[in-house]
Amino acid sequence: MSALPANETRFLAGADALAREIPDGACIGLPPDYSPVAMAVVRALVRRGAKDLKLLGVPVLGLCADILIGAGCVREVETSAVTLGEAGLAQRFTAAAESGAVKIIDATCPMIHTGLQATEKGVPFLPLRGVLGSDLVKNHPDWKTIDNPYTTGDPILLAKAIVPDVALFHARWADEAGNVWVGRRGELATIAHASQACYVSFEELKRGDMLEDELLAPGCISSVYVTAVAPAPRGAWPLGVPGAYGIDDAHLQLYARLAKTAAGFQQYLDEFVLQPVSA
Amino acid sequence: MSCAKEELLAGCIARLIGDARHVAVGAASPIPAMAVFLLREMNRGRPRVSLLQKRSGNPFTEGSRELFDQAGQGRIDVFFLGGAQIDGEANINLVRAEGKRFPGSFGSAYMYFAAKKTILFREEHSLRVLVKKVEFVSAPGWSPPEVERHGGPVALLTGKALFLWQKERRRFQLQSVHPGSSAEDVRANTGFSYDAPALVPRTPEPTADELVLLRGSVARVIGENYPEFARRVWGALAGVGPA
Structure with a gap:
C-alpha cells in the first residue's frame, strides 16, 4: 500500500471551494443519510459538473448518491445499499442500475468497514x-x-484493503488546529483514516484545539487525517446533524416524489441544486 | 377492539422474540421496532433494544460498524431481515428480481450468520415475493457444516401468515394464518412448498392491554424515529394517535 499523507489542514472558503478540490474520476467514500453528509458539497459537485466519480457507500448510501447519479456525475457505485429510508426507493439509483448506465458493485456492510479497517492498519x-x-x-x-x-x-x-481517493463528510465543528468533531459517528473516522484525502464541511468553527479538551477529544478526527475544511452552515440539509438540527423529512418526501421521473429530477436540480440554496 | 394490520404483526413478532436479552433493529423496520418496544413495556424494560437509525441517543458510539462487531461477538440475540424475494430454503434476495433493482443487501449476508435468531419479515405475501428459488442470494438460509455460523432463521412472518423454520428439514412449516386470509389463500400465494398441519390455527390478535400500550407509549417512541410510518398507522385510527 502506498503511504497516506500526514496533513496540515487547509481552510477553504466554502462548499464550492471544497468541490473544486475533488477531481473527476475520484473514488469518494461517503456516509449514510443518518451520519452527517456534506450535502452542500454534493450540490457544489453537481454545479461544477463533476464526472466519472466512483461512490463508495460506508456502508450504505442515500440522498447524496441519488442526486449525484441522477445528475450524471457517477460512473460506478460500490455499496451495501442505496435507500432514502422512510422516503422510499432511491429512484435515480434504481433507474441507472436497471438501465446499466452506472456500474454497481454490491457489497455487505461489514465487508466495507473491514476493508477500510485493513487500510487503517496498513495491512493488505x-x-x-x-x-x-x-x-x-x-x-x-x-x-x-x-x-x-x-x-x-x-x-x-x-x-x-480499501483506499478511497477522497473521504467526504460534514462535521458539527472544526477547530483552528484543523481537527473536526464527529461525535459518535465512528464510520466517518474510519473513512478519514483510510482515504488519500479527506474533505470536511463544518457547521461552526471552534476556537483553539479540541484535542486539548478531554470531553471533546474522543469524538474528534485529528487534523493529521484532514486535507481541507470549509464552513457550510446547515451544510447537511436536508439531512441532519445530531444535536444541531434534524432531518427535513418533508423535503425528502418532496425529493422522492420528484425523482420518480427524469423530468421531475431535473426540476429538483433547477430549484434546489443548480443555484446556490439557502437552507 | 379491532386492530390495524401493523399492530397484529407487531404482536406476532413480540411473541416470536420471546425471552431475549438484546434485540437489534436495522434499516427501515418500524414494525419490528414496535414489537420490541411493546415487549419492553410489558417486561419492565427488557429486552435491550438497539435501533441502528435512532435519531437521538443512538446506542452505537463507534458508528454503524459497532452493530456488526457486537453481533460477531454474540451480543445480539435477535435481528430482522426482509427480502424482495424469499425462497423455501430461507434464502433472501435484496438485490434484483425480474429485471428490477432493489436497494441492496445491507448487512444481511453477515447478520444472518451472526445474530442468534433472525426473524424474516415481509408484509407482501405474493408469488413474486415468496418464490421457489431466489434470483440472487443476498444471504443464504443455511450453510454447509464446515462454514462457521452462529445463527439463522427462526420464522417468516408475512401479511397473511406465520411460518416457522425447521432447521433440520430446511423447510418452513405454516404455523398460523392471519384474520382475513385462509390456508388456501396462503397456499395459492406462496411459490415454495412448505409443511402445514391439517387444521391451521388463526394468528391471535393483540390483547386489549397490548393495544393500549401500542397506541400510547409505543406509538410515541416509534413516531420519534419513523414519523411517516407513525402518521400512517395511528393517524388512520381517529382518537388513538400519538399524543
Whole structure:
C-alpha cells in the first residue's frame, strides 16, 4: 500500500471551494443519510459538473448518491445499499442500475468497514466471518475465501484493503488546529483514516484545539487525517446533524416524489441544486 | 377492539422474540421496532433494544460498524431481515428480481450468520415475493457444516401468515394464518412448498392491554424515529394517535 499523507489542514472558503478540490474520476467514500453528509458539497459537485466519480457507500448510501447519479456525475457505485429510508426507493439509483448506465458493485456492510479497517492498519486484507454462500462473494472482484491457516476445514472470507481517493463528510465543528468533531459517528473516522484525502464541511468553527479538551477529544478526527475544511452552515440539509438540527423529512418526501421521473429530477436540480440554496 | 394490520404483526413478532436479552433493529423496520418496544413495556424494560437509525441517543458510539462487531461477538440475540424475494430454503434476495433493482443487501449476508435468531419479515405475501428459488442470494438460509455460523432463521412472518423454520428439514412449516386470509389463500400465494398441519390455527390478535400500550407509549417512541410510518398507522385510527 502506498503511504497516506500526514496533513496540515487547509481552510477553504466554502462548499464550492471544497468541490473544486475533488477531481473527476475520484473514488469518494461517503456516509449514510443518518451520519452527517456534506450535502452542500454534493450540490457544489453537481454545479461544477463533476464526472466519472466512483461512490463508495460506508456502508450504505442515500440522498447524496441519488442526486449525484441522477445528475450524471457517477460512473460506478460500490455499496451495501442505496435507500432514502422512510422516503422510499432511491429512484435515480434504481433507474441507472436497471438501465446499466452506472456500474454497481454490491457489497455487505461489514465487508466495507473491514476493508477500510485493513487500510487503517496498513495491512493488505482482513478476514470476516459470515457472508459465505452469498452470491455477493462470487460477484465481488476483491473478495477471496481462504482456509483458516490456524486450523483445517474452516473457510473464511477476506476483505481487501480499501483506499478511497477522497473521504467526504460534514462535521458539527472544526477547530483552528484543523481537527473536526464527529461525535459518535465512528464510520466517518474510519473513512478519514483510510482515504488519500479527506474533505470536511463544518457547521461552526471552534476556537483553539479540541484535542486539548478531554470531553471533546474522543469524538474528534485529528487534523493529521484532514486535507481541507470549509464552513457550510446547515451544510447537511436536508439531512441532519445530531444535536444541531434534524432531518427535513418533508423535503425528502418532496425529493422522492420528484425523482420518480427524469423530468421531475431535473426540476429538483433547477430549484434546489443548480443555484446556490439557502437552507 | 379491532386492530390495524401493523399492530397484529407487531404482536406476532413480540411473541416470536420471546425471552431475549438484546434485540437489534436495522434499516427501515418500524414494525419490528414496535414489537420490541411493546415487549419492553410489558417486561419492565427488557429486552435491550438497539435501533441502528435512532435519531437521538443512538446506542452505537463507534458508528454503524459497532452493530456488526457486537453481533460477531454474540451480543445480539435477535435481528430482522426482509427480502424482495424469499425462497423455501430461507434464502433472501435484496438485490434484483425480474429485471428490477432493489436497494441492496445491507448487512444481511453477515447478520444472518451472526445474530442468534433472525426473524424474516415481509408484509407482501405474493408469488413474486415468496418464490421457489431466489434470483440472487443476498444471504443464504443455511450453510454447509464446515462454514462457521452462529445463527439463522427462526420464522417468516408475512401479511397473511406465520411460518416457522425447521432447521433440520430446511423447510418452513405454516404455523398460523392471519384474520382475513385462509390456508388456501396462503397456499395459492406462496411459490415454495412448505409443511402445514391439517387444521391451521388463526394468528391471535393483540390483547386489549397490548393495544393500549401500542397506541400510547409505543406509538410515541416509534413516531420519534419513523414519523411517516407513525402518521400512517395511528393517524388512520381517529382518537388513538400519538399524543
